[in-house]
Amino acid sequence: MPRAATLSLLCCLPGALHGQRVTKAAPTDTGPTTAAITPADLRRRLYVFAADSMMGRAAGTADNLRATAYIERELRRLGLVPGGDGGSFFQQVPLVRRGVGQDAALTIDGVDGARFVAGRDFLVRDPGAAQRSVDGAATVYGGTWGDSSTYVAPAAANGKLVVVDVRRGWEADRAHLLKRYRGAAGIAVASYDSMPPDVRGALSDTPVSLADGEAPVVTTGATPAPVFLYVTRALRAALLGAPGRTVRGDVAFGDQPAPARNVVAILPGSDPAMRGQYVALGAHNDHVGYTRNPVDHDSMRAVLTVARPLGADSPERPLTAAQQRRVRALTDSLHRAHGGARPDSIYNGADDDGSGSMALLEIAEQLASLPTAPKRSIVFVWHTGEELGLYGSQWFTDHPTVPRDSIVAQLNMDMIGRGSASDVTGGGPAYLQLIGSRRLSTELGDLIERVNRETDAGFRFDYAYDANGHPEQYYCRSDHYEYARYGIPITFFSTGGHRDYHEVTDEPQYIDYDHYARVTTLVRDVAVRIANLDHRLVVDRAKPDPHGECRQ
Known part of the structure; x- marks a missing residue:
């Protein structure tokens, strides 16, 4: 998710180390994924997609091309239909550096x-x-x-x-x-x-x-x-x-x-009368790259834990004397556990939005394994340039590779891998934020609530960030809005912000994989329910001006 304001510069922390980059250990449980949506599969995928070798996946760089190539290889393996340019899985997005x-x-x-x-x-x-x-x-x-x-x-x-x-x-x-x-x-x-x-x-x-x-x-x-x-x-x-x-x-x-591309794949619907309509599922494939000024990973995380609960969205204030003591104590404890300081320069973006991107792959793999696909087609889109200002989703919705009026809904996942009580106020195993679910279609919001009940998913939805005029403006800050501006009903699924947001500490080791798998499963279930409806979702709210300014 992009910052609400201009991205701040990386703060200089006690113990900052320059000119080095730490290499974090890869997981030991690597191997092929299964057809089911599981915490283990999501973990395997995320440790690949958010690895140091991806260098933060900044849009317009070879690093992002490497990340999107991984997605494309998986889609070929799963047998999905290319939905990009010229019979490929890629839609080129014209960025310039x-x-x-x-x-x-x-x-x-x-x-x-x-x-x-x-x-x-x-x-x-x-x-x-x-x-x-x-x-x-x-x-x-x-x-x-x-x-x-x-x-x-x-x-x-x-x-x-x-x-x-x-x-x-x-x-x-x-x-x-x-x-x-x-x-x-x-x-x-x-x-x-x-x-x-x-x-x-x-x-x-x-x-x-x-x-x-x-x-x-x-x-x-x-x-x-x-x-x-x-x-x-x-x-x-x-x-x-x-x-x-x-x-x-x-x-x-x-x-x-600057090379940039969306990744687009299609699972054709099973009903000849409905397969020309699409349920769109989306996430963004980019993050914010790396810094030339590495910091000590553990001292950074100590500062974030003590004084910056929203990571880069937290106000940057000098630490009080009491906070400095807590940071030193926590840093010392982490250094003892990890054998010393660990210089870090890469914004891995495991939660933002490695979590959404790999959830899309898991959903694609699970649906592709079904003996009968949902009635409507599913179009999966991994958008580029979200961190720069929703560029990939803007390009896709302005230049869609499927007819725009055939898209019946769009479900967007961005930062769905956390949500614990230590990450967000009121967090826990049942926590999930929903944004925009009734802004265009009351039926869509009701459907999600019903799926949550009928599948015993057990989520407690937090709608606080969907309030009109909310200062965080989440409705306007992720890819779903580019669909909503054209009157397409949307829902934004997120487990919320946390201390590692837009920091080098947003890494796979801090993801709650059980919670993450449950969110992924819910989004799958909602998509299938929409795809199998005997009618299009009813749009009963006013549509915005597609070329106007977003207002939450």
Whole structure:
């Protein structure tokens, strides 16, 4: 599930370790899965899908392609029908990575043999607009930001690369600098060395956006903006070593295709009159990748346990003295149990949303094993780019591979592997959150309640997060909404947030596999009940504007 607000930077914790990555042990009970939905099967699958080798499955990366290839291999083995592009299981989603090229570098006339490389000697900020070139620009010293008596006149900066110092730290008012020196070829702030490693890493990881309108749009004929750089002290000295030195090189941002794909599979219905209708089941295949600034896994988990019960959604406040003592004690205990510190850099995303993705595979395997399929067809969709802003589900619903009006309902699973009392208030073996189940179809909400009773699933549904205006806005934050905006009845199944949300500690070892299997089974039962109805679910609530803003 994506953050409600901009993803915060990884906090620096006591015992943080840099430049290393821990390799966690794989489970010992590996082997083939069975036709039944079982905790053991889900565990086997999740330890593959959320392994360190998947590197956090960020959309638009080779790591996500590796994860989706695993899903595709399983679907072929199970004998499902490809539902993607051109008879394949993949639907390509046009993402672009906006950033500088891997070989971006600067040289300076008069500095023989020196080549300054992006990511090592400088970082480039994305202006969200066309940029000027600094190739051939002379340098000029712009002064120390915050001391106006040292500023160079704007006219003297026109067409030049302006080098600016900062009084302390690494931050400078970028907007004001760009406004003051809007005629410059570029602005170089000499603060790279004092920039925290996590900030440096975050700025190096350029965003991925949809190509068809979501990427920053450059208006034809718009005035290009100056290139904005953070540079090292060494590069600053080279730039200002002599008056008017000339820079060579191209470091402007540009859009490069980023590989991204939904995985789509179909189990054809058994009733010739109904198989042209579909029950859609979904989860997202991506997570948020990895950090260049590893932390000690156990000290991170201690901080999360003591002070951040919602993980990355928790307010980032300094620890009190009492909390620091508890964190130290818990960290020491974990270190003793694990033989010392364990550096960790990978956001495995076991619950978010390895749990939903592997539940889909388990449901697919179980339904494919039946002697007679449900009457309506089932379409399974593993969406990409959910963490970036629901890009894969937006693409699928805007460009569906089955007729959109043939989809009678969509059931979305995101974070269904936890839900204990230590994870969420009121949690326990019977805990399950439902969101959106009656927002378009009262019948769908009633049906889920009935299935829960009649199958003795025993869940106690928490509807609190479905309330209109709820601050967490879960109805708008996962893939189901992209279906709901077109008037397709949906339900979002989740066991809720927890301390490991969007942290490196979201790993398979912390999943409650018995609870997870029971949720998976319930979703299977609901899907089958919808697929076998003698009528389409009745939509008795107002449909939203498919191109409007989501409001919970």
